[in-house]
Every structure is written in structure tokens, then in C-alpha cells.
Amino acid sequence: MFASIFGALESGIIFAIMALGVYLSFRVLDFPDLTVDGSFVTGAGTAAAMITRGLDPILATACGTLAGFIAGCFTGLLHTKGKIHALLSGILMMIALWSINLRIMEDAANIPLLGKHTLMTEMADFAKITGLDASLNAALKAVGLGESLPRTWGILILMLALTLIIKMLNDWFLQTEIGLVLRATGDNKRMSRSFSANTDRLTILGLGLANAWVALSGAIYAQYGGFADIGMGVGMIIVGLASVIIGEALFGTKTIARTTLAVIGGAIIYRIVVTLALRIEFFKPGDLKLITAVIVVLALVVPKAVDNRREKRRRKRRQAPADDRNREAEQRAAT
Amino acid sequence: MLQLKNVHKVFNEGQPDERVALAGIDLELKSGDFVTVIGSNGAGKSTLMNVITGVLAPDAGEIWMDGKEVTRLPEFKRSARIGRVFQDPMAGTAASLTIEENLSIAFTRNKTRTLARGVTKKRRAFFRERLAELNLGLENRLTAKVGSLSGGERQALSLLMATLTYPSLLLLDEHTAALDPARAALIAEMTERIVRASRLTTLMVTHNMQQAIALGNRLVMMDAGRIVAAFDEEEKKTLTIEKLLAVFQQMRSAASDRLLLNAFPPGAGLPGQGGE
Numbered sequence: 001m002f003a004s005i006f007g008a009l010e011s012g013i014i015f016a017i018m019a020l021g022v023y024l025s026f027r028v029l030d031f032p033d034l035t036v037d038g039s040f041v042t043g044a045g046t047a048a049a050m051i052t053r054g055l056d057p058i059l060a061t062a063c064g065t066l067a068g069f070i071a072g073c074f075t076g077l078l079h080t081k082g083k084i085h086a087l088l089s090g091i092l093m094m095i096a097l098w099s100i101n102l103r104i105m106e107d108a109a110n111i112p113l114l115g116k117h118t119l120m121t122e123m124a125d126f127a128k129i130t131g132l133d134a135s136l137n138a139a140l141k142a143v144g145l146g147e148s149l150p151r152t153w154g155i156l157i158l159m160l161a162l163t164l165i166i167k168m169l170n171d172w173f174l175q176t177e178i179g180l181v182l183r184a185t186g187d188n189k190r191m192s193r194s195f196s197a198n199t200d201r202l203t204i205l206g207l208g209l210a211n212a213w214v215a216l217s218g219a220i221y222a223q224y225g226g227f228a229d230i231g232m233g234v235g236m237i238i239v240g241l242a243s244v245i246i247g248e249a250l251f252g253t254k255t256i257a258r259t260t261l262a263v264i265g266g267a268i269i270y271r272i273v274v275t276l277a278l279r280i281e282f283f284k285p286g287d288l289k290l291i292t293a294v295i296v297v298l299a300l301v302v303p304k305a306v307d308n309r310r311e312k313r314r315r316k317r318r319q320a321p322a323d324d325r326n327r328e329a330e331q332r333a334a335t
Numbered sequence: 336m337l338q339l340k341n342v343h344k345v346f347n348e349g350q351p352d353e354r355v356a357l358a359g360i361d362l363e364l365k366s367g368d369f370v371t372v373i374g375s376n377g378a379g380k381s382t383l384m385n386v387i388t389g390v391l392a393p394d395a396g397e398i399w400m401d402g403k404e405v406t407r408l409p410e411f412k413r414s415a416r417i418g419r420v421f422q423d424p425m426a427g428t429a430a431s432l433t434i435e436e437n438l439s440i441a442f443t444r445n446k447t448r449t450l451a452r453g454v455t456k457k458r459r460a461f462f463r464e465r466l467a468e469l470n471l472g473l474e475n476r477l478t479a480k481v482g483s484l485s486g487g488e489r490q491a492l493s494l495l496m497a498t499l500t501y502p503s504l505l506l507l508d509e510h511t512a513a514l515d516p517a518r519a520a521l522i523a524e525m526t527e528r529i530v531r532a533s534r535l536t537t538l539m540v541t542h543n544m545q546q547a548i549a550l551g552n553r554l555v556m557m558d559a560g561r562i563v564a565a566f567d568e569e570e571k572k573t574l575t576i577e578k579l580l581a582v583f584q585q586m587r588s589a590a591s592d593r594l595l596l597n598a599f600p601p602g603a604g605l606p607g608q609g610g611e
């Protein structure tokens with residue numbers, strides 16, 4: 001139990017980076033970008049291919065991120081310069097990336113990374129050397145959770161730090177002069193152009209950035225899971241959306257910093273819910289996508305239903321005294 | 336300052352639903368001119384605005400600004416020097432951004448935008464000062480999302496944003512039409528004050544003849560894509576609604592219902608809802 005929750009926490013934090021990308025395209029740019037399923041693999045494949053060639057994992061991860069940025073820019077180009085519908089641009093790019101990803105992965109549908117020197121082994125080493133593992137495990141033992149100690153704390157802690165850094169980078173960017181017009185472009189293109197914003201270029205930049213985060217998440221996830229697979233991105237967009245929607249529903253969207261934090265929380269909670277659901281005897285691993293779809297539907301429907309209920313009750317309360325008065329008036333009229 | 340030379344614009348050319356929106360417009364605005372534009376629905380007023388700002392490319396003719404030809408310049412480049420307020424109060428601001436963030440976008444319209452912070456302390460103080468001039472209390476709501484403002488408040492903010500950087504040209508397309516009479520009067524008064532204080536070269540479309548006569552130093556009347564009458568500073572001083580209607584009737588045997596209807600209840604803003 002503890003081990004699987006711990007794993008869910010780790011992967012949730014990794015997927016949170018992807019969810020931040022999805023937040024950028026879906027929410028900030030108001031662009032339903034389906035490139036994600038492809039660019040996640042682009043990041044994973046690029047990093048895995050470079051790592052198997054013995055290149056530095058940090059460099060490999062950075063190159064994966066860059067590849068995702070370029071992929072996103074192409075989706076933006078299709079939409080702005082090619083005047084292709086947003087959904088279709090993303091789908092076209094997603095399909096194209098399947099072939100491109102296979103090329104990147106040198107025609108291998110799967111690149112194993114077990115036993116390779118990756119970001120994860122580095123993080124684990126870091127935690128061991130600095131004594132982080134020893135001290136945190138001692139703390140766990142002290143509170144009586146000693147029987148199932150995690151392999152390493154390095155991944156969890158360093159990934160959390162990285163995800164938070166990316167969140168803050170995002171928050172900062174969206175407050176800059178360029179970030180503000182980017183947000184305005186997603187909100188009101190006409191207004192944006194009337195204030196001298198090059199909305200085409202901003203859309204391309206925004207989609208590039210969004211897919212850079214997605215690819216970064218893919219590159220890290222490949223190293224975490226120990227492989228890159230050509231099919232690992234299928235349904236990723238829904239996972240990202242689920243994270244955004246759950247996070248926003250649970251933690252609110254008052255400010256940008258709050259929303260991005262909510263998105264990270266949403267990604268982690270989604271992961272934990274899925275992990276717990278899969279522990280139920282009835283479900284098979286293949287049910288994962290169905291569970292995801294149900295979670296998204298619930299996250300979309302439940303908050304609205306709750307609001308409606310509240311609104312109805314409020315109206316009823318307002319109505320009640322008026323009804324009483326009407327009844328009194330009727331009685332008086334009758335007598 | 337602004338010069339239009341024989342500008343033509345046809346929609347759906349060669350098709351059964353062909354519409355000639357602009358049929359040879361010649362218009363020159365001197366620096367500091369405030370020209371009001373009237374004309375019936377479909378006369379081509381909004382098309383004229385869109386051609387000036389670069390939303391639409393003219394089929395023929397030239398557009399010059401500050402001595403340079405801008406006919407083929409993309410909209411976002413032209414708008415560094417053109418301020419605009421739309422008829423729809425929702426159109427001129429970004430609802431999901433705060434008041435100060437919207438103002439920051441307006442403030443940087445004629446600058447190269449960088450990765451510097453959009454809303455700095457210094458800018459915030461400046462925004463607060465300018466907002467206070469509107470007398471709507473918006474200066475105390477800098478971090479409120481613009482989506483939470485009323486239509487009138489949003490239109491006042493749009494006007495401030497459009498004029499914040501003293502653009503070479505200010506274009507107003509029925510910008511009081513969607514507001515209630517009191518708000519419309521307020522925005523009209525605000526417009527006059529701002530335009531006068533900064534001596535902005537302005538082109539304003541309105542369906543309110545009273546307003547068209549009261550504001551600005553020149554008036555032009557459009558019909559069927561042409562400028563059918565123009566009144567300069569001297570002529571405009573003695574202009575009345577009756578005279579204007581007479582001219583209009585001369586131009587067309589029957590004056591547009593719309594114009595007649597709008598001419599008579601004098602008073603401020605009228606609920607003109609022209610199709611954009």
C-alpha cells in the first residue's frame with residue numbers, strides 16, 4: 001500500500017509537468033492541443049535514444065524538451081499560417097509525430113533504459129550520498145512505518161523541486177510583458193491585435209512552450225519507468241486534462257500561481273486515485289483508460305451539479321417567505 | 336496625418352450576394368482633427384474603420400499615415416499607433432486579466448515587449464492616477480478581473496486603454512451604442528475630455544446625430560460606400576439636426592428609418608445596435 005502510494009506520488013509529480021503544459025495550451029491559450037500524445041513520446045524517445053548512446057542524461061533531457069518545443073511550434077504554424085482548425089492541427093501533428101518519433105527511436109518501438117545512467121539513478125545517488133535516505137527512513141521507522149521503506153527519496157524530493165521550479169518559471173513568464181499579451185491572445189484575439197500584439201507568433205510560442213513541458217515530462221518519465229515506448233503517449237492529453245480539471249475544481253483558480261499549484265495537485269491526486277482504483281480486485285490494468293475517462297467526466301459534472309444544487313436551495317430560501325406572504329394574502333381575500 | 340485615396344472594398348465579388356462596402360473613399364484628417372461619421376446601416380462605416388486599422392485589406396486605393404503608406408502593413412503593426420474602441424464593451428479588454436494587466440498591455444502597445452515584469456510598482460502608480468480621472472472608483476480595483484466589471488465600466492476602461500499612449504489616431508465605432516443613456520452620455524463626455532486634453536486625431540462613428548453635431552470639429556455623412564456630404568469646422572458650427580436631415584433627404588429620396596428614428600429623441604446615447 002505505502003509503496004504503491006509512494007510510486008503514485010512520484011509519477012504524479014512527473015506528470016504534473018505535462019499537466020502544466022496542458023494548462024498553458026488549453027487554459028491560457030484556449031487552444032485544444034492534441035499534439036500532446038505525440039510530443040510526450042518525442043521527449044521520451046529523444047532522451048532515451050541519446051542516453052543509450054551514452055550521452056549525459058541532463059543533456060538528453062534538455063534535447064527532448066527542445067524537440068517538444070519544436071513540435072509545438074509546428075502545430076502553431078499549421079494553425080496560424082496554414083489556417084487549419086485548432087483540433088485538426090493538433091491531430092495532424094500527433095499523427096506526423098508518430099513517424100518522427102519512430103525515426104528518433106531508430107525504428108525501435110521500445111528503448112529499454114534499465115541499467116543505464118539516467119537522471120533517476122543520479123537523483124537516487126544524490127539522496128544516498130547526502131544521507132537524505134538514511135535520515136528520512138529513520139523518521140519513517142520512528143512513526144512505525146518501517147516495514148515498507150521506499151527505494152529512494154531522491155526521486156520524490158528532487159522531482160518535486162524541479163516541478164515547482166517549472167511552475168514558478170511558468171508563473172513568472174505569464175506575468176511578463178510577453179506573457180500578458182500571450183494570455184490576452186488566448187482570451188481575446190481581436191483586442192490583442194488592436195494593442196499591437198502579433199497573435200500568430202504568440203500562439204506559436206505558447207504552443208511551443210506547452211509542448212516543451214510535455215516533452216520534458218515524457219523524457220523524465222521514460223527515465224523513471226526505465227523505457228521509452230512508441231505507444232506511451234496514447235491518452236496522455238486526457239491525463240493532462242484530468243489533472244487540470246481536478247486541480248481547478250479542488251483548489252480554485254483565483255490567481256495564476258494558485259491555478260498552477262492546483263494543476264500540480266490535480267496531477268498527483270489523479271495518479272493516486274487511479275492507483276487506488278486499480279488495487280480494487282475487479283479492475284484490470286486495461287481498465288485504466290476507462291477509469292480516466294470516468295474521472296474526467298466526474299470532475300466536469302460534479303462541481304456543476306453541486307453549484308446547481310446550492311443555487312436551487314438558495315432560490316428556494318428566497319422563494320419561501322414570498323410564498324407565505326402570497327398564501328396569507330389569498331386567505332385574506334377568501335374571507 | 337491620415338489620408339485615404341480612392342479606397343474601394345467589395346465583399347463577395349462576382350457572387351450573387353456581392354456588396355460594395357466602400358466605393359471610392361477620399362478622406363484626409365489633419366493632425367488634431369476630430370471627425371464624426373454618420374450614415375445609415377450598411378453605409379460602410381465599420382468597413383472604413385476596418386480598412387484603416389488593417390483588419391481588412393482594401394481592394395483598391397491607398398492609405399497613408401504620418402506621411403507613410405500603410406496599405407499593406409499588417410494590423411498588429413499599425414495598431415502600435417492606432418487606438419480603437421469597439422461597439423461591444425467586451426471586445427476591447429481581456430476579461431480574464433486584471434485591470435492593471437489590461438492597462439499594462441495598453442501601455443506597452445508602442446514599445447517592444449520583453450520578459451520584464453508587466454505590472455511594475457511605477458506603472459501601477461501611473462495606472463491608478465489615470466484610472467482616478469475616470470471617476471468610477473476603478474483605481475481601487477486594480478487587481479480585479481476585468482470580466483467582473485459592468486459594460487459601462489469596461490467601456491470606460493477600453494477608452495482609457497485606447498488613449499493611454501496618445502496614439503496618432505483614435506477610432507471609435509459606435510462605442511456608446513451598447514450602453515444605457517446615462518452611461519452613454521458619461522462615455523461621450525469622457526471621450527470629449529480625453530480627446531481634447533491630448534489633442535488626439537479622432538474618427539468617430541455614431542448613429543446619434545445630436546452627438547455627431549456636438550462632438551468634434553468636422554462631420555462626414557456616408558451612404559452606400561461613399562462620402563455623400565462633408566462639413567468643415569465653420570459649416571459644422573451652424574449645423575442642426577434638421578439641416579443634416581435635409582441634406583440626407585436630398586441624397587436619398589427617402590431617409591433611412593434608422594436615421595429618422597434616432598434623430599428625434601435628442602438626449603444622449605441611443606440604443607443603436609448596428610450590425611458589425
Ligand SMILES: Nc1ncnc2c1ncn2[C@@H]1O[C@H](COP(=O)(O)OP(=O)(O)OP(=O)(O)O)[C@@H](O)[C@H]1O
Binds near residue numbers: 382
Ligand atoms: N465580412 C463581410 N462579408 C460580407 N459583407 C460584408 C462584410 N462586412 C460588411 N459587409 C457588408 O458591407 C456593407 C457595409 O457594412 P458596414 O458594416 O461597413 O456598415 P456600417 O456602416 O458599419 O453599418 P452599421 O451602421 O449597421 O454598423 C454592408 O452591406 C454589409 O452587409
Ligand SMILES: [Mg+2]
Binds near residue numbers: 611
Ligand atoms: Mg458598423
